[in-house]
Every structure is written in structure tokens, then in C-alpha cells.
Amino acid sequence: MKKSDIVFLTTIFPAVKNFLPDFFDSLESQTSKDFDLLVINDGVSDFSFYDEKYPNLNIIEYKFSQSPAKNREYGIKKCIELNYEYIIFGDSDDFFSKNRIENSIKALRFNDLVVNELNIYSSGECINNFFAKNLKKTHLLRGEIIDSNIFGFSNIALRKSIINVDFSFSNKLIAVDWFFVSSLLIKEKINISFLKDVYTYYRQHDNNLIGMSLFLTKKKLNLGLNVKQSQYTQMIKYCRKNKLNSDEQIFKRKLYQILKLREKLEEPLFENQYLKRVNVLINDFFSGWWSEILTIEDLYEYEKLKK
DSSP states (O other): OOOOSEEEEEEEOGGGGGGHHHHHHHHHTOSOOOOEEEEEESSOTTTHHHHHHOTTSEEEEEEOOSOHHHHHHHHHHHHHHTTOSEEEEOOTTOEEOTTHHHHHHHHHTTOSEEEEEEEEEETTEEEOSHHHHHOSOTTOHHHHTTTOBOOOTTSEEEEGGGSOTTOOOOTTOSOHHHHHHHHHHHHSOOOEEEEEEEEEEEEOOTTOSSOSOOSOOHHHHHHHHHHHHHHHHHHHHHHHHTTOHHHHHHHHHHHHHHHHHHHHTTSHHHHHHHHHHHHHHHHHHOOSBTTTSOOHHHHHHHHHHHO
16 A cells, blocks of 8 residues: 555566565665555565565565566556656665665755666675766766666656656667656756765676676677667657657667667677777766767767877
8 A cells, every 4th residue: 555655666576586685675774764665576476575574664566577678667657657756766686775765855856857876786796986986977967868878777766747657668678777768858858966975786697787897898799789779769769759850860860870880890800999999998988888889980089089
């Protein structure tokens, strides 16, 4: 039963079961207790165990089992249906600083969307203050969203009112969070704040896309090309549907550049040179995930600036 206007939204599935104690412990330890925990359960059969172990959390469970994109869509639409005013997102394989709920809601009193800092975590190894160390333009979050992403489903919170009620996620999306926030920022004039003192411990494991290192490998290059191609294709469709003609042209150009890069990378010599050149420059231009997939045009521009 709903008890608050604030909801923490997550999805769970069998592969994250070993990480759930850290997830629930961090929510039970929050400095603010005024929130509901809405869980979209995709196949965890003994979920009643968590209800019993964490009686102080108001857990609302919905069983739903489709693709990761559709599970996310279902969860967000449930939050809208239940009329929550504020939605805080968190992945169930991550955990959070004790002030996540309290400080996110304080910031949302004056902003439409907030994104918090990440500590990248893997088997006891931790990279603290990842954005502060690696991002050069945390004050230009809106502009960076076309080429890169720092807005994940584990470090954002927002007002329900900025979500388009007729939204949907294609099963072809790989980075669903990137599409979701891009669709919000491109259509609406919304206020954004970066919370440098709030942390998501962003766990890296076999099912995760990111990894601990910024550097580009052949595997990450292929993944990034697929992510950007699916992102730009779906954003073109979104812009066309919403008659955002100038933005549609931007994404068409981005898609063309990615397809041109993919074709050029079929040449083994160019692929090896591309990886070396990008990795030499990466600390100069990294602005979020997928920014390391530089178009040929952007690579030349960064090399000019470096000289």
C-alpha cells in the first residue's frame, strides 16, 4: 500500500540475488524514512524473504517479466499510475550513501531532475568520485547528452511531472536510461542539479555494460557502436513523432557518422589505429559513457586541439 509521495523504483531478477542484501541494507539505513520501495520482480521466486527481513521498508512488489526495457517502462508507468510526486531510481545490484533519499528530495524541491556522484565498485575495489575525477563539464549536463551519458537508472531522481505519460521503450534499446533522459531533456526545459555529496556505489560485474576502466577495447568499441546506433535510431523516431524537426536532423547526422565509422572500422589497420588514437586522447575529452566512441570527424578535431 502506498504511504508516501516519494518512491524508490527498482527492478530485480535472479542474476542480482547475491547483491540484494547490500541494496536493501543501504535503503534501510537512509537518513530519511519517508519513501516507498516499488520493486518490479522479474523472476525472483522467494521475494517474501525480503519483506520479512526488512519490515521497516514499505515494499510494494509487482511481478512482471519481459525485456529489461519493458520492465523499466512498466515500473515507471506504475509510479505514474500510483501518483508519486518524486521518483528516485536505483539498480538492485548497487547500493547507496545514507543521504541519497534525503538530499535528492531536498534538491528536487528546486529542480526537476538530479543526478548524483558515482563510486565505481567491483569486488572490493572502488573508484571514488568518478564524475568529479573524470568529467570536465558537470555544469553542462544538458549539452553532453547527445554524445554521452551520465544519467543512469541508479543515480537519478526526478519529478513525475516531467515524464511524458505516453512514453515507451523499444526492445531494441541497449542503454534505456540514456534514451529516457534524452527524451526528457530534448523536449522539456527542465532544471538539473548535480549532487556531488550523494553517492551510488555502482557495481561492476559480468552482467554490467561499463567496466572499471575508461580505456577503449575492441569489445567496448563494438558495444558502443551498437549502443549509439540504437540510441540515435530511436531518438530519430522520437523526434519525428513529437515534431522536433531540428533535433531530428541532429540525430540523423549522428547516426550517419556512426554508420560511417562502423564501415571504416572494418579495415583492420584503421581499427587498431583508431583504438590507439582514442586512448591517447580519452582523458582530454571523456564526458560520460559512450563519449569514447568518437566519430571520425570528432577524432580529427581533438587531435588538432592536442597539437
